Amino acid sequence: MILLYLILILMAGGIVAWITGKRNPLTARIISLLTVAIDLALLLALSFRYGSVSETEWLLEYSALWVHRFGIGIHLALDGLSLLMLFLTLIIGLLAILISWNEIKVDPGFFHFNILWILSGITGVFLSIDLFLFYFFWEVMLIPMYFLILIWGHENRVYASYKFFIFTQASGLMMFLAILGLYLVHGKNTGVYTFDYQQLLGTNMTPSMEMLLMGGFLAAFLVKLPAFPFHNWLPDAHTEAPTAGSLILASLMLKTGAYGLIRFAVPLFPDASRIFAPVGMCLGVAGILYGAKLAFAQTDLKRLVAYTSVSHMGFVILGVYAFNEMAYQGVVMQMIAHGISTGALFIIVGQLYERLHTRDLNRMGGLWAKFPAMGAMGLIFSMASLGLPGLGNFVAEFLTLAGAFKASILFASLASLGLIAATIYSLRILQKVFYGRTGIETTVKDLSVRESVVLGSLVLAIVFTGLYPQPVIDRARPAIEKTINRETSSGAKETKPVLVPDPVPPLTELREVVE
Amino acid sequence: MTRIDFLCLAPLLIVATAPIVIMLTVAIKRNFRVVCIFSLLMFILAFLSLFLVLPHTTRHFYPLLLFDNYSLLFLGIIYFTSIVVTMLSYGYLKQQGGEREEYFIVLFVAVLGASVLVTAEHFVSFFLGLETLSISLYILVAYLRSRDQCIEAGVKFLVIASLATAFLLFGMGLVYAGTGTMNFREILPPEENTGAIPPLMLAGFGLMLAGIGFKLAVVPFHMWTPDIYEGAPVPVTTFIATISKGAVLALGLRFFIDTRSYENGQLVIVISIISILSMFTGNLLALRQGNLKRLLAYSSIAHLGYLLIPLLTGTRAGVESAVFYLAAYVITTLGAFGVISALSVSDRDADDINDLKGLFHRDPLIAGVLTLALLSLAGLPLTAGFMSKFFLVLAGVKSGLWLLAFSLIINSVISLYYYLRVVKIMFTDAESDREVQISLITRIILVLIAAGILIIGILPSYLAELIGTFSGIN
Numbered sequence: 001m002i003l004l005y006l007i008l009i010l011m012a013g014g015i016v017a018w019i020t021g022k023r024n025p026l027t028a029r030i031i032s033l034l035t036v037a038i039d040l041a042l043l044l045a046l047s048f049r050y051g052s053v054s055e056t057e058w059l060l061e062y063s064a065l066w067v068h069r070f071g072i073g074i075h076l077a078l079d080g081l082s083l084l085m086l087f088l089t090l091i092i093g094l095l096a097i098l099i100s101w102n103e104i105k106v107d108p109g110f111f112h113f114n115i116l117w118i119l120s121g122i123t124g125v126f127l128s129i130d131l132f133l134f135y136f137f138w139e140v141m142l143i144p145m146y147f148l149i150l151i152w153g154h155e156n157r158v159y160a161s162y163k164f165f166i167f168t169q170a171s172g173l174m175m176f177l178a179i180l181g182l183y184l185v186h187g188k189n190t191g192v193y194t195f196d197y198q199q200l201l202g203t204n205m206t207p208s209m210e211m212l213l214m215g216g217f218l219a220a221f222l223v224k225l226p227a228f229p230f231h232n233w234l235p236d237a238h239t240e241a242p243t244a245g246s247l248i249l250a251s252l253m254l255k256t257g258a259y260g261l262i263r264f265a266v267p268l269f270p271d272a273s274r275i276f277a278p279v280g281m282c283l284g285v286a287g288i289l290y291g292a293k294l295a296f297a298q299t300d301l302k303r304l305v306a307y308t309s310v311s312h313m314g315f316v317i318l319g320v321y322a323f324n325e326m327a328y329q330g331v332v333m334q335m336i337a338h339g340i341s342t343g344a345l346f347i348i349v350g351q352l353y354e355r356l357h358t359r360d361l362n363r364m365g366g367l368w369a370k371f372p373a374m375g376a377m378g379l380i381f382s383m384a385s386l387g388l389p390g391l392g393n394f395v396a397e398f399l400t401l402a403g404a405f406k407a408s409i410l411f412a413s414l415a416s417l418g419l420i421a422a423t424i425y426s427l428r429i430l431q432k433v434f435y436g437r438t439g440i441e442t443t444v445k446d447l448s449v450r451e452s453v454v455l456g457s458l459v460l461a462i463v464f465t466g467l468y469p470q471p472v473i474d475r476a477r478p479a480i481e482k483t484i485n486r487e488t489s490s491g492a493k494e495t496k497p498v499l500v501p502d503p504v505p506p507l508t509e510l511r512e513v514v515e
Numbered sequence: 516m517t518r519i520d521f522l523c524l525a526p527l528l529i530v531a532t533a534p535i536v537i538m539l540t541v542a543i544k545r546n547f548r549v550v551c552i553f554s555l556l557m558f559i560l561a562f563l564s565l566f567l568v569l570p571h572t573t574r575h576f577y578p579l580l581l582f583d584n585y586s587l588l589f590l591g592i593i594y595f596t597s598i599v600v601t602m603l604s605y606g607y608l609k610q611q612g613g614e615r616e617e618y619f620i621v622l623f624v625a626v627l628g629a630s631v632l633v634t635a636e637h638f639v640s641f642f643l644g645l646e647t648l649s650i651s652l653y654i655l656v657a658y659l660r661s662r663d664q665c666i667e668a669g670v671k672f673l674v675i676a677s678l679a680t681a682f683l684l685f686g687m688g689l690v691y692a693g694t695g696t697m698n699f700r701e702i703l704p705p706e707e708n709t710g711a712i713p714p715l716m717l718a719g720f721g722l723m724l725a726g727i728g729f730k731l732a733v734v735p736f737h738m739w740t741p742d743i744y745e746g747a748p749v750p751v752t753t754f755i756a757t758i759s760k761g762a763v764l765a766l767g768l769r770f771f772i773d774t775r776s777y778e779n780g781q782l783v784i785v786i787s788i789i790s791i792l793s794m795f796t797g798n799l800l801a802l803r804q805g806n807l808k809r810l811l812a813y814s815s816i817a818h819l820g821y822l823l824i825p826l827l828t829g830t831r832a833g834v835e836s837a838v839f840y841l842a843a844y845v846i847t848t849l850g851a852f853g854v855i856s857a858l859s860v861s862d863r864d865a866d867d868i869n870d871l872k873g874l875f876h877r878d879p880l881i882a883g884v885l886t887l888a889l890l891s892l893a894g895l896p897l898t899a900g901f902m903s904k905f906f907l908v909l910a911g912v913k914s915g916l917w918l919l920a921f922s923l924i925i926n927s928v929i930s931l932y933y934y935l936r937v938v939k940i941m942f943t944d945a946e947s948d949r950e951v952q953i954s955l956i957t958r959i960i961l962v963l964i965a966a967g968i969l970i971i972g973i974l975p976s977y978l979a980e981l982i983g984t985f986s987g988i989n
Contacts, residue, residue: 022879065976067902067976067979068976069979069980069983136896136901139896139901140897143890143895146935151943161939166931169927169928169931173924173928176908177924180920181912183909184912184913
């Protein structure tokens with residue numbers, strides 16, 4: 001029941017914030033902050049209580065009937081992976097509210113309603129293991145995000161919001177058809193018509209049917225991720241969204257695609273996934289290199305950061321289709337590290353925009369002198385983005401590449417070129433924004449206390465995950481083993497023994513390997 | 516006629532008596548408010564009387580009428596909708612000058628026609644019901660005779676609907692000539708349904724399909740819809756969109772199932788084509804509409820296209836999903852038109868899309884209701900439209916109609932564009948200077964409708980169970 005509360009609290013908080021926000025914007029802000037904080041506290045309590053490795057498959061499970069006529073249940077479950085994702089969701093959610101404290105003037109009540117409902121949708125996605133419910137939440141997060149871009153976005157917001165909505169909705173509907181197909185196939189085989197994930201695992205299908213259904217799921221996940229040919233919506237949506245919107249899009253919404261791949265696409269369709277793997281890895285590499293190239297070519301700072309997401313998410317696909325534990329650990333790490341580092345970059349872009357009213361790289365320059373604190377933050381997160389050892393992204397990308405290397409030497413070597421590309425575009429950010437000749441004259445101040453707290457906490461997080469990733473790895477392992485075992489046990493292909501990372505090479509060793 | 520027979524006829528009798536009473540009252544003294552309240556009470560009474568009929572189903576009034584659970588369910592939907600339409604009409608007509616009491620007389624007759632239609636199991640009652648409904652609608656559409664647009668729409672409707680009636684009647688004649696019976700279930704006895712239908716019958720079915728198609732406004736018989744929707748007063752448009760189409764669909768569904776037409780390959784192909792064409796035509800034409808009523812007219816063409824899918828399944832699950840979809844569609848449409856009706860002023864309807872500019876800032880509550888209704892029409896989660904679309908697609912793919920399900924999905928995406936466009940206008944653009952006072956009662960109705968949309972969307976079980984137990988066509 002507590003899992004359901006996690007979602008409901010956010011929804012209720014959103015409604016309260018909307019109602020109170022009409023009279024007093026400040027109450028709306030405080031209420032939403034409190035709502036997320038309560039949720040976070042609840043989650044912390046949960047993780048202390050159930051966080052240790054449990055005997056059963058799930059740490060905590062909740063199940064109730066919803067539309068039992070059609071085998072739809074409210075089935076929520078928490079395991080290490082979803083726990084990590086939830087922490088990310090709520091922390092980023094908290095920051096999203098904090099950073100828009102002064103930015104949002106128009107209708108703050110409705111703004112916070114949207115933020116909280118997006119968060120509840122994402123929380124629902126990370127918790128549901130009933131496919132119908134999963135799809136339900138998948139859609140729930142779209143509408144408020146659409147409003148967020150539409151109402152509080154920048155100049156070209158209408159176009160961006162449509163594009164975002166139609167891309168994600170169309171791909172989501174493909175997944176919906178695939179879910180129905182899976183439901184029917186399973187029902188015909190067993191006579192039990194259900195949307196329950198655990199019952200649907202291991203459904204017998206003809207290979208072509210499996211491929212078709214997996215295609216539906218992939219449509220949704222690859223668009224959301226976004227993978228290389230489907231990334232088109234992302235730069236527009238990210239660029240036009242308000243800072244909180246970009247933050248949530250980059251740090252959380254993209255992760256739902258990655259999560260979907262690990263939790264649903266691969267375990268539900270193991271054989272088809274294996275056939276698809278080379279294509280998947282190829283898409284991943286294409287995304288890494290192409291995204292990096294486009295990022296380098298941008299003059300709009302926000303667009304640049306948006307394209308780096310395409311590049312970073314390429315690692316996720318690469319890792320997912322490498323099918324080994326090390327790569328999967330890398331993927332999980334990447335989800336978290338990218339959430340922190342790119343989120344932080346978007347926050348910095350937002351803060352620059354608030355001060356300079358431009359996102360044009362060519363008009364910036366020499367800002368370190370005026371904003372030393374912000375410059376330092378920019379430096380840290382650019383370094384994170386290029387994969388500097390000691391920061392979370394390094395661990396993520398290293399593990400992914402090492403895992404991918406075992407699956408395909410070619411793709412892994414191509415993908416590692418992405419690290420060089422990342423260095424180039426990250427240094428370009430620093431060069432253009434903080435160093436060089438002074439661009440715009442401005443008299444505004446450096447980071448405020450609120451902003452320093454926001455960025456400071458992200459610095460702590462990225463350094464912590466970089467230096468001591470073990471807690472993340474421990475949490476994620478059971479979920480990853482589940483996925484990997486299903487993948488390897490179902491197929492005919494003999495697998496190499498699954499790497500047992502106990503202990504996963506501590507970071508000091510990792511660094512030695514690289515250096 | 517026994518006592519129970521009378522009891523079963525009670526809903527129809529109530530609806531038939533009301534206009535006579537109003538007529539007599541109006542002859543003595545006109546009082547708009549009293550007539551409104553009386554109409555409302557009579558519709559509520561008719562609705563409640565359904566519970567008296569409930570224990571006595573299934574009862575035939577051989578050969579014309581049939582009171583089974585299925586017809587009761589639709590009567591319930593019709594009377595519920597009538598209640599809402601009456602309330603909307605009150606708010607709408609209050610602003611109009613002239614003599615407004617007769618409106619309710621015609622409204623009752625139209626509802627009577629619809630009631631006969633959903634209880635019909637015979638060509639004669641089918642035709643009687645349809646004509647009673649249509650002829651009252653001609654009057655209702657042209658009711659505000661000071662507006663040119665209304666008159667134009669009324670005449671258009673008269674001409675086109677008469678043509679459709681002619682087709683229908685000729686089709687019935689051919690079928691009668693071929694079979695010698697006018698009872699739905701005797702038309703195709705089970706043992707004879709092995710090979711192809713004789714050409715005479717096929718022609719009859721085809722002509723009837725054209726007639727019913729006109730009433731449902733599916734492609735290629737859809738041309739009248741946007742003009743009539745635009746020209747008619749908003750409550751009448753609401754009536755056409757919900758009760759009129761719903762009743763015809765109920766009858767069509769019963770006819771289709773009773774005659775087991777879904778086993779007939781040729782008909783199935785024709786209806787599939789009509790369905791797909793309706794979806795695409797409706798949605799594509801709606802994309803660039805600047806008039807809200809026209810936009811909803813085109814969207815209704817598309818929705819009726821979706822609603823033909825369960826017809827082809829011929830299964831009980833299909834019928835259930837159709838009824839569920841219709842119920843959700845009706846309540847959603849009530850919400851959308853309710854808002855337009857509430858925003859309308861005495862000289863014109865608030866149907867220009869620009870009338871909504873900045874509505875969200877002026878009146879968040881009303882804007883919220885309209886947003887919810889539009890999202891529900893688009894089939895987004897948390898709304899009735901989502902669940903109903905899900906049931907529909909499920910019933911479709913269960914019967915292997917993947918092509919139709921797929922085209923429904925494609926069309927959902929297309930339709931998003933124009934629904935979102937309306938939402939966008941409410942939320943973003945500058946405020947327009949129109950100030951509209953909306954009465955508290957109207958607000959309450961609209962909020963209740965919105966709550967209904969949400970409840971069906973979040974907890975669909977209750978409605979699904981209700982429909983599940985009631986939608987057996989026997």
